[in-house]
Amino acid sequence: MIAIIGGSGLSKLSTLDIDRREVVRTPYGEPSGALQFGHICDQQTVFIARHGYGHTIPPHAVNYRANIWALKHAGAEAIISVASVGGIAERFKPGSLLVPDQIIDYTWGRKSTFFDGPDQEVVQVDFTDPYDSGLRQRILTASAKAGETIFDGGTYAATQGPRLETAAEITRLERDGADVVGMTGMPEAVLARELELPYAAILVVANHAAGRGNSEHRISMDQVDITLQKAMARVRNLLQHFCSS
Ligand code: HPA
Numbered sequence: 001m002i003a004i005i006g007g008s009g010l011s012k013l014s015t016l017d018i019d020r021r022e023v024v025r026t027p028y029g030e031p032s033g034a035l036q037f038g039h040i041c042d043q044q045t046v047f048i049a050r051h052g053y054g055h056t057i058p059p060h061a062v063n064y065r066a067n068i069w070a071l072k073h074a075g076a077e078a079i080i081s082v083a084s085v086g087g088i089a090e091r092f093k094p095g096s097l098l099v100p101d102q103i104i105d106y107t108w109g110r111k112s113t114f115f116d117g118p119d120q121e122v123v124q125v126d127f128t129d130p131y132d133s134g135l136r137q138r139i140l141t142a143s144a145k146a147g148e149t150i151f152d153g154g155t156y157a158a159t160q161g162p163r164l165e166t167a168a169e170i171t172r173l174e175r176d177g178a179d180v181v182g183m184t185g186m187p188e189a190v191l192a193r194e195l196e197l198p199y200a201a202i203l204v205v206a207n208h209a210a211g212r213g214n215s216e217h218r219i220s221m222d223q224v225d226i227t228l229q230k231a232m233a234r235v236r237n238l239l240q241h242f243c244s245s
Contacts, residue, residue, distance in 0.1 A: 001044040001045065001046055001074075001075050001076050001077055002043055002044070002045050002046075002076065002077070002078055002079075002080060002242070003045070003046045003047070003048070003071040003074075003076035003078065003079045003080070003197075004016075004045060004046070004047045004048075004079075004080050004081075004082065004239065005047075005048055005050050005067065005071075005079060005080070005081045005082065005188070006047060006048070006049050006050060006082050007050050007051065007081070007082050007083035007084055007184060008051060008055070008083070008084045008206070008228060009084055009204065009206070009225075009228030009229065009231070009232045010049075010082050010232050010235065011049035011051065011052070011053055011054075011055050012049070012053070013036075013040075013047045013236070013239075014236065015040050015236045015239060015240055016036060016038045016039070016040055016045055016047055017038045017039055017040075018036050018037065018038040019037050019038050019039075020037050020038075021034040021035065021036050021037070022034060022035050022037065022074070023035075024070035024073060024074060026065075026066045026069045026070050026073070027069070028063065028065040028066040028069055028111075028114075029063050029065075029066050030063060030066055031048060031063060031066040031067045031070040032048055032049060032050055032051065032052045032057055032062060032063065032066075032067055033048060033049055033052050033053045034048075034053075035047070035048055035070060035071070035074055036048070037074075040239055040240060040242070040243060041240060041243040042243050043242060043243030046071060046074050046075075046076055048067055048070070048071065050062055050067070050081075050083075050184060050188075058161065058162040059160075059161040059162055059183035059184045060107075060109075060110065060160055060161055060162060060183070062184065064110065064111070064112075064187050064188045064191055065111050065114060065187075065191055067188070068188065068191040068192055068195060068197070069114070069195070071197070072195045072197055076197065077197070077198075078132070078135050078197060078198040078199070078200075079192050079197050079198070079199045079200075080135070080139065080200060080201070080202060080239075080242075081184075081185070081188060081189075081199065081200070081201040081202070082201070082202050082204070082232075082235055083182050083184050083185065083201060083202075083203055083204070084182065084203070084204045084205075084206040084224075084228055085156065085180040085181055085182040085203045085204070085205055085206065086164070086165070086170075086180065086181045086182070086205070086206065086207050086208065086209035086210070086212075086219075087179075087180055087205040087207070087208050087209060087212065087213075088157075088170055088173060088174050088178055088179055088180055088181055088209045088212060089154070089174075089179040089180070091151065092151070092154065092179055092180055092205045093205060093208070093213075094205050094206060094207055094208060094213075094223075094227045095204075095205060095227055095230065095231050096149075096151060096204075096205040097143070097148065097149070097150040097151065097202060097203065097204055097205075097231065097234065097235065097238075098150060098151035098152075098153070098154045098179075098180065098202075098203045098205070099131075099136050099139050099140055099143075099150060099151070099152055099153070099154075099200060099201065099202060099203070100131065100153065100154045100155065100156040100179075100180065100185075100201055100203055101129070101131055101136065101152075101153040101154065101155075102129075102130065102131075102153075102154075102155040102156065103130045103131075103155070103156045103157075103158060103185055103186060103189060104155060104156070104157050104158070104173075104176055104177070104178055105158050105185075105186040105187075106157060106158060106159050106160065106173075107158050107159065107160050107183075107186050107187070108160055109160075110186075110187050111187070112186070112187035112190060112191070113187070113190070113191070113194065114191065114194050114195065115194065123194070125190065125193050125194055126193075127190055127193060130189045130190070130193070130199075131189065131199060131200045131201065132198035132199055132200050134198065135198045135199070135200040136152075136200045138242065139200055139202060139238070139242070140152055142238055142239070142241040142242040143238050143241075145241040146234075146237045146238045146240065146241040148234050148237060148238050150202075150238070154179040154180055154203070155177050155178050155179045155180075156178070156179070156180055156181075156182060156185050156201070156203065157173045157176070157178035157180070157181045157182075158182060158183065158184070158185040158186035159173075159181055159182070159183055160183065161183035162183065164210055164219055165181060165209060165210045166210055166211075167210045167211025168211075169210070170209045170210045170211050170212060171211070173209075180203060180205065180209075181209050182203065185201065189201075202235055202238065204228060204231040204232065204235060205227075205231075206224045206227050206228050206231075207219045207220075207223070207224050207227065
């Protein structure tokens with residue numbers, strides 16, 4: 001069974017034929033919402049909306065541990081994250097899709113490990129390649145089958161949010177080697193690794209990051225919504241082809 005975590009613009013997965021919903025209790029508190037079980041073509045799928053079904057949970061307040069634990073507990077064997085980002089590198093224009101291959105983590109104060117109880121042994125997972133290469137490849141194959149253009153690779157900067165970045169912060173992230181910026185990629189990716197769940201992401205570029213792009217300096221949320229709506233239709237099409245890839 002594949003798990004899909006839907007981000008901004010994907011709090012409902014209309015291509016999922018839902019069989020049942022389940023509210024999962026976890027040792028880490030409440031997940032963002034009920035898990036929705038069903039299938040997309042022949043692929044057993046479980047879906048959760050990262051920000052809640054009413055989009056009420058901001059990035060820094062998402063209970064990442066509860067979400068990942070609940071998906072594992074429900075029998076998920078791999079996780080595809082769908083998330084929106086700002087484009088820093090020139091090639092990542094609004095509306096582009098990418099499957100990132102690296103992460104730089106700038107978040108702070110989030111509960112970022114399952115291994116921190118009083119009697120827990122210290123566990124340090126390898127995170128050299130934060131995304132699972134086999135799952136990345138399956139997404140890229142599905143995109144090709146779906147006829148959707150998607151970039152292979154890119155470095156994701158995870159910022160704390162919920163505010164957007166300053167122009168100087170984006171310049172710094174670019175100097176650090178980041179190509180796109182978002183607020184939810186961490187600790188989600190490392191928590192999946194800790195539970196040995198293959199994890200990969202489909203990122204949707206919603207806007208030029210602050211100070212990037214040609215004309216307007218301000219990021220228009222109305223424009224972001226329009227871009228996301230169009231791009232998420234392409235993500236749904238891609239996911240429809242995932243089961244046969
Ligand atoms: N910055 C951070 N996160 C984002 C952005 C952005 O510009 N766009 C969508 N998510």
